[in-house]
Amino acid sequence: MRNRRLGRTGLQVSELTFGGGWVGGILIDADDDTRRECLKRALDAGVNWIDTAPSYGQGASETALGWLLKEIPADQRPGLGTKVRLDTSDLSDIAGQVERSVHDSLKRLDMDRVDLLQLHNPLLAETAPDRIGIDKLLERGGVLDALETVQAQGLTRFLGFTAVGEAPACVAAIESGRFDTAQVYYNMIAPTAATGSPPGWTGPVQDGVLDACRARDLGVLVIRVFAAGVLATDVRHGREVQIFDAADVSVEERRAAAVFKVLGDKYGTRAQTALRFALSNTDVSTVIFGLASLDHLDEALKAAEMGPLPDEALAELDKLWKADFKV
Numbered sequence: 001m002r003n004r005r006l007g008r009t010g011l012q013v014s015e016l017t018f019g020g021g022w023v024g025g026i027l028i029d030a031d032d033d034t035r036r037e038c039l040k041r042a043l044d045a046g047v048n049w050i051d052t053a054p055s056y057g058q059g060a061s062e063t064a065l066g067w068l069l070k071e072i073p074a075d076q077r078p079g080l081g082t083k084v085r086l087d088t089s090d091l092s093d094i095a096g097q098v099e100r101s102v103h104d105s106l107k108r109l110d111m112d113r114v115d116l117l118q119l120h121n122p123l124l125a126e127t128a129p130d131r132i133g134i135d136k137l138l139e140r141g142g143v144l145d146a147l148e149t150v151q152a153q154g155l156t157r158f159l160g161f162t163a164v165g166e167a168p169a170c171v172a173a174i175e176s177g178r179f180d181t182a183q184v185y186y187n188m189i190a191p192t193a194a195t196g197s198p199p200g201w202t203g204p205v206q207d208g209v210l211d212a213c214r215a216r217d218l219g220v221l222v223i224r225v226f227a228a229g230v231l232a233t234d235v236r237h238g239r240e241v242q243i244f245d246a247a248d249v250s251v252e253e254r255r256a257a258a259v260f261k262v263l264g265d266k267y268g269t270r271a272q273t274a275l276r277f278a279l280s281n282t283d284v285s286t287v288i289f290g291l292a293s294l295d296h297l298d299e300a301l302k303a304a305e306m307g308p309l310p311d312e313a314l315a316e317l318d319k320l321w322k323a324d325f326k327v
Contacts (some may be wrong), residue, residue: 024292
């Protein structure tokens with residue numbers, strides 16, 4: 001497993017991050033022995049970062065990590081990032097919400113602090129249900145002030161955010177210079193965080209996000225590398241949560257079919273091809289991958305071993321994006 005620099009944090013993180021989310025679900029749904037074996041095998045292979053959140057399994061992911069990580073010698077434990085998701089129906093006490101969320105997470109994780117604390121709400125120009133407006137993020141007494149307060153209390157080393165929502169709001173958050181990392185929506189059917197949107201593009205628009213991360217030296221953690229499983233398999237599991245209006249499951253299935261009509265199986269399995277795509281971008285620090293079984297872990301580790309996609313594959317994808325997936 002190769003490591004990459006996590007932006008201005010200076011940390012060296014593995015190219016793959018163990019995802020503790022709901023879509024893959026292994027930390028939430030598997031039996032204890034499987035969870036233990038999966039984490040051990042990932043760490044033995046060189047994975048040194050874990051991603052979780054309070055909302056993953058309504059605390060189940062953090063709770064599982066609380067006892068799993070205690071079984072690992074302290075000097076061998078991976079870095080860990082968790083998140084805060086604010087209730088936007090009442091933002092009268094943002095600092096209190098953030099502090100309560102962090103302390104609840106630390107209790108479930110059985111830790112004194114986390115390495116990375118991230119805002120989980122999408123960002124928009126103005127606050128909306130479950131979405132944080134850029135003014136509410138940056139204003140005095142706003143969300144970032146609250147996050148920096150818990151950082152000053154020693155409850156987290158670094159601060160990040162999930163860069164989804166409206167691209168201009170995400171770019172403004174990055175350009176504030178107050179975040180260390182961003183979780184970026186980037187995959188073979190949603191590449192615009194890196195490429196920008198070509199003429200006629202109908203997919204998710206995240207233009208300028210990776211350019212801004214590079215300029216401010218933010219660490220980049222790729223999310224949705226499998227598009228909630230659509231890129232990895234034709235079998236739907238019922239946990240394909242839509243986070244962009246332009247990313248309806250049926251539409252993403254059509255886009256994924258076009259990708260693999262062009263690329264076929266020349267670059268590994270579908271999941272391996274998707275992982276290798278994200279690893280091809282040198283602005284990416286690490287790719288968060290979700291998994292439901294030990295076989296999925298083996299598949300992902302093999303993809304990292306295979307390395308980035310070759311230039312000819314990336315050129316084929318570029319043609320496909322410019323044609324809006326028409327083949």
